[in-house]
Amino acid sequence: ETGVTQSPTHLIKTRGQQVTLRCSSQSGHNTVSWYQQALGQGPQFIFQYYREEENGRGNFPPRFSGLQFPNYSSELNVNALELDDSALYLCASSDLSGETQYFGPGTRLLVL
Amino acid sequence: KQEVTQIPAALSVPEGENLVLNCSFTDSAIYNLQWFRQDPGKGLTSLLLIQSSQREQTSGRLNASLDKSSGRSTLYIAASQPGDSATYLCAALGSGGSNYKLTFGKGTLLTVNP
Numbered sequence: 001e002t003g004v005t006q007s008p009t010h011l012i013k014t015r016g017q018q019v020t021l022r023c024s025s026q027s028g029h030n031t032v033s034w035y036q037q038a039l040g041q042g043p044q045f046i047f048q049y050y051r052e053e054e055n056g057r058g059n060f061p062p063r064f065s066g067l068q069f070p071n072y073s074s075e076l077n078v079n080a081l082e083l084d085d086s087a088l089y090l091c092a093s094s095d096l097s098g099e100t101q102y103f104g105p106g107t108r109l110l111v112l
Numbered sequence: 113k114q115e116v117t118q119i120p121a122a123l124s125v126p127e128g129e130n131l132v133l134n135c136s137f138t139d140s141a142i143y144n145l146q147w148f149r150q151d152p153g154k155g156l157t158s159l160l161l162i163q164s165s166q167r168e169q170t171s172g173r174l175n176a177s178l179d180k181s182s183g184r185s186t187l188y189i190a191a192s193q194p195g196d197s198a199t200y201l202c203a204a205l206g207s208g209g210s211n212y213k214l215t216f217g218k219g220t221l222l223t224v225n226p
């Protein structure tokens with residue numbers, strides 16, 4: 001059984017650009033959640049995907065969007081990057097119960 | 113809206129000391145409470161998960177307790193070691209309608225000095 005994986009591990013972008021982050025769920029998990037962790041803060045919930053549909057969203061603007069694919073892998077897309085988008089982006093997958101979320105290692109995004 | 117607070121924000125102790133990290137949450141309607149460890153620049157490592165019906169969980173030198181009625185959880189670390197130095201995060205799992213989401217505190221930065 002493989003764990004949650006994320007790619008890339010690190011990324012540098014400039015303000016105004018667009019970025020796509022990827023996440024592969026743990027085997028058998030059909031739900032993926034994304035979190036943003038700014039420096040010195042706890043992770044903040046961005047949104048969750050269940051069976052390819054958005055299933056709840058935190059307080060993030062529409063330029064944060066996502067996709068979930070039939071194999072339950074997921075993408076997080078951020079348009080019009082801002083300096084404050086610099087953070088560690090974590091994805092977590094969960095099983096049918098949704099009660100235990102397993103985290104990937106994260107993607108560190110730096111916006112210059 | 114769930115809010116999670118962790119006290120203290122930072123803690124420095126000598127090796128071998130027993131210590132307690134505190135976590136409080138405002139909405140007692142949680143499914144579980146989870147403690148994570150995060151090393152600098154790294155992702156989250158799950159330490160202990162306490163279901164809402166449980167009072168405590170133990171793993172090795174770690175013991176976590178949960179008191180839903182008072183909105184509090186504690187993480188007890190026995191006989192601390194320099195390798196325990198990290199940021200410890202607690203997170204409450206709640207329902208945002210049809211989805212489950214974790215609400216995290218800002219963490220406690222623990223330094224264990226040799």
